Amino acid sequence: MDQPALTSRFTLAYAYKRSLGPVIGAFMTGLRDRRILGARTADGRVIVPARAYDPASGEPTGDLVEVGPSGVIETVSHVAQPSPTDPVQVPFAWALIRLDGADTSFLHVVEGSAEALHRGLRVTARWRAERDGSLRDIEAFVP
Amino acid sequence: MxxxxxxxxxxxxxxxxxxxxxxxxxxxxxxxxxxxxxxxxxxxxxxxxxxxxxxxxxxxxxxxxxxxxxxxxxxxxxxxxxxxxxxxxxxxxxxxxxxxxxxxxxxxxxxxxxxxxxxxxxxxxxxxxxxxxxxxxxxxxxxPTDEVLSLQLDPYFLAPLGPPPIALAGLQAQALVDAGLATEADFAAVVARAWRAAADDLYTSVSAELVEDRMLLHPAVASPLRAHDQASFAxxxxxxxxxxxxxxPAIEGIAHCIDPMDFGTRDLTTSRSARLAHAAAGGGIPEVAELHLRFSPEALILRDALGLEEALVDPTGGTLPSDVPMVSGLTRVIAATEHVRGGAGRALAHCTAGPCLQQNLVTLLVAP
The missing domain is CATH 3.40.47.10 (Thiolase/Chalcone synthase)
Structure with missing residues (x-):
């Protein structure tokens, strides 16, 4: 006799939460509050995103410093045809952005055509209305 | 030792x-x-x-x-x-x-x-x-290998945006172009040479005659890179x-170095970790080198970082025509071994991991 197979929905997920720690946690909380934070290194540079350790020296970083939300495009790679997995669905570019007050560049997307976006262009963050403390709280940078 | x-x-x-x-x-x-x-x-x-x-x-x-x-x-x-x-x-x-x-x-x-x-x-x-x-x-x-590789990026600052490998390589390529160190025609030449060489290699199994002038007519996927600038997965x-x-063949030296994972903090036009790994493995100029390339601009960066101006590079066609994730680096060692068995005095095998040549492992092989 045909029996219908027993089925059950299963969502693979971690059954725990973990803290991001005092530095990355502060960075993500800052995004929720529309602020971008960098960390000051022992030699006085400001690295963005904030990290607990200076990647150049391995030394712990110090104060958190607010940077941006505007900056200058340093390197840009245009995407004419966004794929469904891309963060925006209009012509855009992946860009390394040197935010005001920062000494390193920050990867995000900038909306605009290949003609409109170029090295040296000033751009600013456009914030998502509903923010939850993730990198996607910035929808995109725009000229 | x-x-x-x-x-x-x-x-x-x-x-x-x-x-x-x-x-x-x-x-x-x-x-x-x-x-x-x-x-x-x-x-x-x-x-x-x-x-x-x-x-x-x-x-x-x-x-x-x-x-x-x-x-x-x-x-x-x-x-x-x-x-x-x-x-x-x-x-x-x-x-x-x-x-x-x-x-x-x-x-x-x-x-x-x-x-x-x-x-x-x-x-x-x-x-x-x-x-x-x-x-x-x-x-x-x-x-979908590109999406799988995106999931392996830094979980806080990169993976949420999901940049595909060619987007990050595109930024590295554009940094080379901006610095005046390479052109799109240089990238196309690397690809065309790799596929031509692969035609003679038993272990590449696929080959193509690419016409360099026509390659540049294809649209960019992530400028300045086109589909052909990315290695074909196998x-x-x-x-x-x-x-x-x-x-x-004997291992003269082997060493591994890593660049910082936030690539906004490093100079993308060069590979400090490749340079350091090469020096730690013994340095010097090999007769022949087999590189693990996932994008054509990496050939230009590694040629400089590993000091390969005088070396024969990727005579097998290398990994651009067929890149097997988790295997390509080991097959570079095998290709280098076969070069030494065939008479080369000293061969270099390279392996990379992470975005934009973040990690580099260098193995130097010499005749016994």
Whole structure:
């Protein structure tokens, strides 16, 4: 006799939460509050995103410093045809952005055509209305 | 320091999943792999093989090449990645391919097989084990490899945006162009040369005549890079037998260095970690170099960082025509081994991991 197979929905997920720690946690909380934070290194540079350790020296970083939300495009790679997995669905570019007050560049997307976006262009963050403390709280940078 | 020799090698011709649309050369024949069956060797297409069968084929070939058997092996180390296989602890199933009895000291790295070879080299330095078997396998055909690689990026600052590998390589390529160090025509020349060289290589299994002028007419996917600037993913497996004070090409030096993971903090036009790894492995100019390239601009960066101006680079065509995740680095070591067996005095094998040449492992092989 045909029996219908027993089925059950299963969502693979971690059954725990973990803290991001005092530095990355502060960075993500800052995004929720529309602020971008960098960390000051022992030699006085400001690295963005904030990290607990200076990647150049391995030394712990110090104060958190607010940077941006505007900056200058340093390197840009245009995407004419966004794929469904891309963060925006209009012509855009992946860009390394040197935010005001920062000494390193920050990867995000900038909306605009290949003609409109170029090295040296000033751009600013456009914030998502509903923010939850993730990198996607910035929808995109725009000229 | 014990002198370790690459005494045996074995590999399967990589099976390129899709012949790229820009390939205009002769029709591609799907390779057939010879594996052990109950009535002797059988020829199978790659899609018919599971991981254990791939591992069985290459480890048996490497041991036979070394003139040794499993009984002689004191340490086994493998490289593979659960993200590509799509299931946890996937390497445990592949162990069937090397046999489980009698048990051996065994280890695994969630990295390319070249890193497993590095661990085996370190293990042989302990002095209590003389023979190590190293293998790696990868099946990019099991899923969307670009998306799988995006998931492996920094979980806080990169993965949420999901940049595909070609986007990050595009930024590195644009940094080279902005600095006046390369042009799009230079990238196209690297690709065309790689595919032409691959036509003569038994283990590349796919080739194409690319017309450089026409290549630049294709639209960019992530400017300045086009589809042809990215390596074609393939399936495959490879194995190496290392013997302390053995026979065959000897490992003169091996070293691994890593750049910071926030690539906004480093100069993308150069590779400090490749330069440091090369120096730590012994430095100097090799006669021939086999590079693990995933994008054409990396050839220009590595030529400078590894000091390869005078060297013959990727005479096999390298990894642009067929890149097997977790295997390509180990096959660079095998290709370098074959160059030394063929008369080269000194050969360099390179392996990379992470975005924009973040990690670099350099192995220098010399004639015994």
């Amino acid at each position: 014990r002198r370790v020799h690459v005494q045996g090698v074995g590999r399967l011709p990589p099976a390129v999943r899709n012949v790229p649309s820009y390939a205009t050369g002769p029709a591609w024949d799907e390779p057939q792999w010879s594996v052990a069956g109950p009535d002797g060797p059988e020829l199978l297409t790659p899609a018919a093989l599971d991981e254990a069968e791939m591992v069985q084929a290459v480890t048996a070939a490497a041991l036979a090449d070394a003139g040794l058997s499993r009984d002689d092996v004191g340490f086994i180390c493998s490289g593979s990645n659960d993200y590509h296989q799509g299931r946890p602890f996937s390497f445990v199933m592949a162990l069937d391919g090397v046999g489980c009895w009698p048990p051996k000291r065994e280890s695994h790295v969630e990295m390319d097989g070249a890193f497993a070879l590095y661990e085996a080299w370190v293990r042989l330095q302990h002095g209590d084990v003389d023979v190590a078997l190293v293998y790696a396998y990868g099946r990019s055909s099991l899923g 399936d495959g497996a490879a194995a190496v037998v290392l013997v302390a004070e053995g026979a065959g």
